Amino acid sequence: MLQQLLSKLGRKRSSKDVAKERLKLVLIHDRANVSPQFLEMVKGEIIKVIRNYMEIDEEALEIQLTKTVSEEGDGVVPALIANIPIKSVKNAGRSI
Amino acid sequence: MGEVIVITSGKGGVGKTTTAANLGTGLSLLGKKVVLVDTDIGLRNLDVVMGLENRIVYDLVDAVEGTCRLKQALIKDKRYEGLYLLPAAQTRDKNSVTPEQMIKLCEELKQEFDFVIIDCPAGIEQGFKNAIAGADRAIVVTTPEVSAVRDADRIIGLLEANELKNPVLIVNRVRHEMVKKGDMMSIDDIIDILAIQLIGVVPDDENIIISTNRGEPAVSDNKSMAGQAYRNITRRILGEEVPFMDLAGQGNFIAKVKKLFGFRSA
Ligand SMILES: Nc1ncnc2c1ncn2[C@@H]1O[C@H](COP(=O)(O)OP(=O)(O)O)[C@@H](O)[C@H]1O
Ligand SMILES: [Mg+2]
Numbered sequence A: 001m002l003q004q005l006l007s008k009l010g011r012k013r014s015s016k017d018v019a020k021e022r023l024k025l026v027l028i029h030d031r032a033n034v035s036p037q038f039l040e041m042v043k044g045e046i047i048k049v050i051r052n053y054m055e056i057d058e059e060a061l062e063i064q065l066t067k068t069v070s071e072e073g074d075g076v077v078p079a080l081i082a083n084i085p086i087k088s089v090k091n092a093g094r095s096i
Numbered sequence B: 001m002g003e004v005i006v007i008t009s010g011k012g013g014v015g016k017t018t019t020a021a022n023l024g025t026g027l028s029l030l031g032k033k034v035v036l037v038d039t040d041i042g043l044r045n046l047d048v049v050m051g052l053e054n055r056i057v058y059d060l061v062d063a064v065e066g067t068c069r070l071k072q073a074l075i076k077d078k079r080y081e082g083l084y085l086l087p088a089a090q091t092r093d094k095n096s097v098t099p100e101q102m103i104k105l106c107e108e109l110k111q112e113f114d115f116v117i118i119d120c121p122a123g124i125e126q127g128f129k130n131a132i133a134g135a136d137r138a139i140v141v142t143t144p145e146v147s148a149v150r151d152a153d154r155i156i157g158l159l160e161a162n163e164l165k166n167p168v169l170i171v172n173r174v175r176h177e178m179v180k181k182g183d184m185m186s187i188d189d190i191i192d193i194l195a196i197q198l199i200g201v202v203p204d205d206e207n208i209i210i211s212t213n214r215g216e217p218a219v220s221d222n223k224s225m226a227g228q229a230y231r232n233i234t235r236r237i238l239g240e241e242v243p244f245m246d247l248a249g250q251g252n253f254i255a256k257v258k259k260l261f262g263f264r265s266a
Helices: A002-008 A017-035 A037-051 A091-095 B016-029 B062-064 B100-113 B126-133 B146-161 B176-179 B187-194 B206-214 B225-237 B249-258
Strands: A054-057 A061-067 A078-081 A088-091 B002-006 B034-038 B083-086 B115-121 B138-140 B168-174 B197-203
Touching: A017 A037, A017 A061, A017 A078, A017 B146, A017 B187, A037 A054, A037 A061, B002 B016, B002 B100, B002 B126, B016 B034, B016 B083, B016 B115, B016 B138, B016 B168, B016 B225, B034 B176, B062 B100, B100 B115, B100 B126, B115 B126, B126 B146, B138 B146, B146 B187, B168 B187, B187 B197, B197 B225, B206 B225
Parallel strands: B002 B115, B002 B138, B034 B083, B034 B115, B138 B168, B168 B197
Antiparallel strands: A054 A088, A061 A078
16 A cells, blocks of 8 residues: 555555566465365355344355455455355344 | 375475475485485486486386386485485376375385485475475475565465374575665565474575586585575474574564474474
């Protein structure tokens, strides 16, 4: 973020910082793809938590790792996108 | 009983063969009995880097298929006491050896040698699987570039999935003047990202090219910076604590990696 600010002020970022940032981003995807269990694990945990508050369609739950444009500017950041169809909200959830 | 160390990287051209040649030679200079095994079937290189290309009669495939006895396929390096090379086959393909055959071969070589150094081909297919099959330890080689570090990360994951825990890292071809200008990732940057133990930093050094031209590994050249780096790594492999060379301007990574694991313990 600071670096993006600096670059906006006209200072050029060093090429190694660019390299490091690109590398970090690409590795987030590589590492998640290398283990096919990764997203399944995340999915399982999400279902466990959400189940406490609402009834969801677990079969239809979709989750994926993608890239999205960062809010701060022109950089691309990794994003975890989950599509969770809700069947109903529990009473306990409503009263909170 | 000796130890089998595989030198691997994922990406080609980062210095696996150079590293295997120098570490093998370096270990023999310290009095160890060493065999270098080239598993890059179809693209053999280690023989020319070692200057032993004219002495090949049998190769790795002959040895595992039983065309010859294992001893017959080992080329003795007359310049360095206790150093041998098992060359790769040049006219066969990578599937002519199986991981099971490699395990058996490594078991046999371990009876005879203190160190079995395996030079791995690029990639993550059959050749890689063969190279790591019989290994006890892995050294991952990378250069300070995005593609090489990315591939190293992939390889580290695959090694760990194959029960080769705690691989160690060599960063090769470091140019300290570029690091200083902010135009090359530093050792700190790379260790930060890969989160593995560092065992050596080898500078980009034209002596490597000169020594490769001659077929005489730089590790035996006292004037070569890269040679010095490789000498340090061989001593670390033997469990010695050797301070990291000051490549100028990289002061603070030295403190970070001071506590080196004994390479032979565990
Ligand atoms: N530290 C170094 N300094 C200069 N050149 C190097 C260094 N390490 C390797 N090289 C050169 O890089 C090229 C690739 O090295 P090599 O060991 O064959 O890589 P790999 O086995 O990983 O494909 C060779 O030409 C080699 O001489
Ligand atoms: Mg090679």
